[in-house]
Amino acid sequence: MTAPRRDPSAPGDRAAPARALDVLIVGAGFGGLYALYKLRAMGLEALALEAAGSVGGTWWANRYPGARVDIQSLEYSYSFSEELQQDWQWTERYAAQPELLRYANHVADRFDLRRDIRLDTRVAAAHFDEAARCWRVASAGGGRWTARFLVLATGPLSSPNLPAFEGAGGGTEGGIERFAGQVLHSAAWPEQPLELRGRDVAVIGTGSSGVQLIPILAEQARSLTVFQRTAAYVVPAHNGPLDPAWEARIKADYAGFRARNRKAYSGFGCELTPRPTSALDATAEERAAAFEERWRIGGLGLLSTFRDLLTNPRANELAAEFVRGKIRQIVHDPATAARLCPSHPIGCKRLGVGTGYYEAYNRPSVALIDVHAEPIAAITPGGLLAGGREHRFDTLVLATGFDAFTGPVTRIDLRGRGGLRIQDKWRGGPLNYLGLAVAGFPNLFQIAGPGSTSAFTNFFVTVEHHADWIADCVAWLDARGHATIEASAEAEAAWVAFVNATAENTVYLGCRSWYVGANVPGKPRVFMPLAGGFPAYARRCADVADSGYEGFVLDTQAGAAD
Numbered sequence: 001m002t003a004p005r006r007d008p009s010a011p012g013d014r015a016a017p018a019r020a021l022d023v024l025i026v027g028a029g030f031g032g033l034y035a036l037y038k039l040r041a042m043g044l045e046a047l048a049l050e051a052a053g054s055v056g057g058t059w060w061a062n063r064y065p066g067a068r069v070d071i072q073s074l075e076y077s078y079s080f081s082e083e084l085q086q087d088w089q090w091t092e093r094y095a096a097q098p099e100l101l102r103y104a105n106h107v108a109d110r111f112d113l114r115r116d117i118r119l120d121t122r123v124a125a126a127h128f129d130e131a132a133r134c135w136r137v138a139s140a141g142g143g144r145w146t147a148r149f150l151v152l153a154t155g156p157l158s159s160p161n162l163p164a165f166e167g168a169g170g171g172t173e174g175g176i177e178r179f180a181g182q183v184l185h186s187a188a189w190p191e192q193p194l195e196l197r198g199r200d201v202a203v204i205g206t207g208s209s210g211v212q213l214i215p216i217l218a219e220q221a222r223s224l225t226v227f228q229r230t231a232a233y234v235v236p237a238h239n240g241p242l243d244p245a246w247e248a249r250i251k252a253d254y255a256g257f258r259a260r261n262r263k264a265y266s267g268f269g270c271e272l273t274p275r276p277t278s279a280l281d282a283t284a285e286e287r288a289a290a291f292e293e294r295w296r297i298g299g300l301g302l303l304s305t306f307r308d309l310l311t312n313p314r315a316n317e318l319a320a321e322f323v324r325g326k327i328r329q330i331v332h333d334p335a336t337a338a339r340l341c342p343s344h345p346i347g348c349k350r351l352g353v354g355t356g357y358y359e360a361y362n363r364p365s366v367a368l369i370d371v372h373a374e375p376i377a378a379i380t381p382g383g384l385l386a387g388g389r390e391h392r393f394d395t396l397v398l399a400t401g402f403d404a405f406t407g408p409v410t411r412i413d414l415r416g417r418g419g420l421r422i423q424d425k426w427r428g429g430p431l432n433y434l435g436l437a438v439a440g441f442p443n444l445f446q447i448a449g450p451g452s453t454s455a456f457t458n459f460f461v462t463v464e465h466h467a468d469w470i471a472d473c474v475a476w477l478d479a480r481g482h483a484t485i486e487a488s489a490e491a492e493a494a495w496v497a498f499v500n501a502t503a504e505n506t507v508y509l510g511c512r513s514w515y516v517g518a519n520v521p522g523k524p525r526v527f528m529p530l531a532g533g534f535p536a537y538a539r540r541c542a543d544v545a546d547s548g549y550e551g552f553v554l555d556t557q558a559g560a561a562d
C-alpha cells in the first residue's frame with residue numbers, strides 16, 4: 001500500500017518543525033513593514049512572510065512605466081520616525097515607483113527589519129488551532145510556523161485581475177493564451193527594462209494604472225490602441241521637482257503637518273481643505289473659478305473644492321461637467337473627446353491623476369476603442385476581434401486592475417474556529433468588525449482591508465493607524481493574560497450594516513468600481529471600504545479600545561485572571 005501523499009501546505013502537519021512566534025505578519029509592503037517594526041519594538045517575536053522577491057508590496061509589483069503615487073510624497077510616507085521623515089528627501093512632488101521602492105528598502109535596512117522578513121515565501125494556509133489557541137501557518141514552499149497572532153498585511157490591491165475573454169465557441173477559445181505576442185499586466189511588469197519603441201501596442205483598461213501608462217506608451221509605441229470600458233476622469237498631476245521651500249516649511253514642523261492630515265477626512269490634503277459651502281450655493285462664475293484653481297494646483301484636491309461633491313449628486317455633476325469641459329478643450333477630435341467623457345459621477349471610481357493623459361489621444365498613432373460600442377469578442381494570435389473587425393498588435397498590456405480587498409485574503413486557505421473557511425465566510429462579501437477583525441477568526445487582524453476607510457485615505461495614515469491599534473491591543477491582552485480576542489458576531493453584523501449605511505449617503509454607489517467588486521466577474525456586489533472619513537473612524541476604533549474592546553469576545557489563558 002502506498003503511503004498517502006503529504007500536502008506540503010497543510011499547517012496541521014506536526015511532523016515538520018514549526019517556528020513558534022508571537023506574531024506572524026503576511027506581507028512586507030508598507031503595511032507589513034511598519035507592523036513588523038512596531039510589534040518587534042514591543043519585544044514580541046515577530047516575522048513577516050512575503051510572497052514577492054522584495055519588500056515594497058505595491059511598489060515592487062507595479063513597475064509599469066509611469067507608475068507613481070497620486071498623493072504628494074511629503075504626505076504619502078511614514079510618520080512614525082521623526083529622523084526618517086527629516087532625513088529622507090523626495091525628489092519629486094509625486095514620487096515615481098523606483099523612488100518609492102528605494103524608500104521601502106531604505107526603511108527595511110534602516111530599522112534592521114530584514115532579519116525578520118522571509119522573501120519569496122507565499123503563505124498558502126493558516127489554520128486556527130482551537131486547543132493550542134494559536135495559528136498554524138504554512139508556506140507554499142513547505143515552511144511552517146505557529147503564532148499567537150496573525151496579521152494580514154496582504155494589501156488591498158495585490159491580487160491582479162485577469163480578464164476572461166470567451167471566444168464564439170465558449171470556454172477559453174479566443175482567450176488570452178491564443179495571443180502570439182507579448183502579454184503584460186501592469187501589476188506584474190518585467191523587472192528588466194522593456195523596449196516598446198517601434199512596437200504596435202494595445203492597452204485594455206483605463207483605470208488609474210492605464211491613465212499613467214497610456215501617455216508613455218503613446219510616446220514610445222509605433223501605434224497604440226486603447227480599449228476603454230469606462231471613461232476616466234483625470235486631473236493633471238502637475239508633477240515636478242519637489243519645491244525646496246515647501247519641503248523646508250513642512251519639515252520645520254513635520255509632526256504638526258502629520259497631525260493636521262490625520263484630522264483631514266482622507267488623511268491628506270490638510271493644506272487644501274474644502275470650501276465649507278455647497279457647490280450649489282456658489283454662482284456659476286465662483287464655481288468655475290474655484291474648480292479652475294484646483295485644476296491649476298493639480299491632484300486629488302479637485303474633489304474637495306466644495307464640501308458636498310461626493311455626497312450630493314447635483315453638486316457632483318457640476319464638478320463632473322467641469323472636467324468634461326476640459327476634455328473637450330484638450331482633445332482635438334470631437335468624436336474621441338465624446339468617447340473620453342465619462343457619464344458616471346466623478347469620484348465614484350478612483351479619480352485619475354495624470355500627466356498628458358487626454359493629450360495622448362491627439363497623437364495620430366493613438367486610437368481609442370469604446371468596448372461598449374465595439375465589444376471584444378475574442379483574442380486572436382495577431383490581436384483581438386472587437387466590433388466585427390480585427391485589431392492587430394504585437395504587445396498586449398492588461399491594465400485591468402485587481403481583485404481588490406478580498407482577493408489577496410481568499411487566495412489563502414484561511415480557516416478559523418471549527419475549520420470555518422474564509423471563502424465561505426466571505427461568500428457574500430467581506431464581513432468584519434472595524435475593518436480589523438473577523439468573527440470566527442480569533443487573534444486575526446487585517447491591515448488596510450475592507451470595512452475600514454483605507455481606500456479613501458492616504459494609505460500611510462491607514463497602515464500606521466492599523467498597526468498601532470493592533471499593537472496596543474496585543475499589549476493590552478498580554479498585560480491582562482488574555483489568550484484570544486475575537487470580534488463578536490453581533491458587533492460584526494452591526495459594523496457591516498454601518499459600512500453599508502455610510503455608503504448610502506455618497507456617490508460611491510453610482511458606478512461599477514472596484515470599491516463594490518464590479519470589476520471582477522462573479523464577485524459579489526458589496527460596498528467594501530468605509531466612507532465617512534478617517535477622523536471619525538479613528539475615533540471609533542479608539543473608543544472601542546478605551547472601553548476594554550467592546551464588541552470583542554475575550555478568552556483567558558488557563559490560570560490567568562479573567
Ligand SMILES: Cc1cc2nc3c(=O)[nH]c(=O)nc-3n(C[C@H](O)[C@H](O)[C@H](O)COP(=O)(O)OP(=O)(O)OC[C@H]3O[C@@H](n4cnc5c(N)ncnc54)[C@H](O)[C@@H]3O)c2cc1C
Pocket residue numbers: 026027028029030031032033049050051052056057058059062067068069070071076121122123124153154155156157158209408412447448457458459460463
Ligand atoms: C498602481 C497603484 C498606485 C497606488 N497609488 C496610491 C496612492 O497614490 N496613494 C495611496 O494612498 N495608495 C495608493 N495605492 C494603494 C497601495 O496599495 C497602498 O498605498 C499601499 O502601498 C498598501 O500597502 P500594503 O502593505 O497594505 O499592501 P501592499 O503594498 O499591496 O503589500 C502587500 C504585500 O503582501 C504580499 N502578500 C499578499 N498575499 C500574500 C501571501 N499569501 N503570502 C505572502 N505575501 C503575500 C504581497 O506580495 C505584497 O507584497 C496604489 C496602489 C496601486 C496598485
